[in-house]
Amino acid sequence: MSIVIRDVREHELDLVLALNNAAGPGILPMDAGKLRFFWENADYFRVAEKDGLLAGFLVGVTQDADHDSPNFLWFRDRYPEFLYIDRIVIASTRRGAGVGRVFYGDVQSFAEVRVPRLAAEVFLEGSSHPALLFHGSFGFREVGQHVMEGPGVRAAMLIKELCSYPFVHRSYDGNLPDQPWLAARALPGRKPQRATGT
Numbered sequence: 040m041s042i043v044i045r046d047v048r049e050h051e052l053d054l055v056l057a058l059n060n061a062a063g064p065g066i067l068p069m070d071a072g073k074l075r076f077f078w079e080n081a082d083y084f085r086v087a088e089k090d091g092l093l094a095g096f097l098v099g100v101t102q103d104a105d106h107d108s109p110n111f112l113w114f115r116d117r118y119p120e121f122l123y124i125d126r127i128v129i130a131s132t133r134r135g136a137g138v139g140r141v142f143y144g145d146v147q148s149f150a151e152v153r154v155p156r157l158a159a160e161v162f163l164e165g166s167s168h169p170a171l172l173f174h175g176s177f178g179f180r181e182v183g184q185h186v187m188e189g190p191g192v193r194a195a196m197l198i199k200e201l202c203s204y205p206f207v208h209r210s211y212d213g214n215l216p217d218q219p220w221l222a223a224r225a226l227p228g229r230k231p232q233r234a235t236g237t
Contacts, residue, residue, distance in 0.1 A: 042138055043088045044145045046224055047096060051086060052078060055096050062128045067190070069126075080104055082122065082224060083149050087129075087138045095129035097142045101154060110194055113185045114158040118198070122150040124159040143177050151201040152221060155208075160185070160194035171195065 047055060052074055059069045077084055083099035099122045100106050102115050111123050124146065129138045150157055159179060161170045179197040186193045207215075215221050 041089075042094065042141050044085050044141060045088065047078070047084045047086045049078065051093065054093050055086070058093065058096065058130060059126065059128050066126055066128055076106075077125070079226060080106075081125075082153075083146055084224060085142070085145065087142060089138070093130065095127065095138050095142065097127040097146055098125045099123060099146055099150070100125060109187050109189075110160045110185060110196070113183075113196060114198075117182075118156065118158065120154045121156045121158045121198075122146070122154050124157065139173065147177075147199075147201065148220075151203040152207050152215060153204075155201055155204040157199040157201065159197045159199075161197065163193045163195055174199075 052071075056069060056071060056074050059066060059074075077098050077100075080100065081098050082101050082104070083097065086096045087094040100111065101123070102119065102121055104111070104123075106112075106123075106125070108123075108125060111125065114121055114123055127139060127142055147157065157179070159174060161174060163184070174197050177199060179199045181195045182198045183196045184193055185196055
């Protein structure tokens with residue numbers, strides 16, 4: 040069966056938390072409070088479903104998020120507009136099956152009508168070569184390194200400029216067509232909004 044990417048549903052949050060905390064050293068652990076923050080505030084919070092089972096998730100926030108991640112703040116100090124990929128987690132049984140590539144294609148499609156760049160980081164502890172190669176194959180480039188206070192983990196800070204954004208911004212000037220695929224994520228307690236392209 041094919042991979043389906045869709046917005047996360049509230050009843051799946053416990054599964055998302057378990058998946059995150061079983062991911063290993065490449066992903067920071069998360070508690071229920073942080074997960075609730077993402078549920079209520081993330082601009083992009085989607086899961087991958089394959090054969091009816093949760094295969095992974097990706098969370099992204101724009102520069103305006105009230106987010107306390109030191110890596111997010113590093114980007115916000117340097118770039119005025121971006122979508123930050125806070126985390127992507129793929130179930131161990133689904134790794135190597137293309138789920139990450141499908142996610143990155145989807146998050147780019149989501150971001151390029153909203154912001155001029157994607158931001159992400161790769162932890163440099165242990166063997167990070169596959170993750171760096173994966174991001175490089177999607178056009179990310181390293182723009183610096185950052186050591187996180189607390190865990191003391193060094194990360195390569197990566198940016199991808201979205202070449203479609205200038206055209207979308209210039210052509211639609213914040214007035215994108217009212218199409219379902221352009222709708223922003225429906226946050227709890229709020230109606231879905233169209234992407235503004237600003």
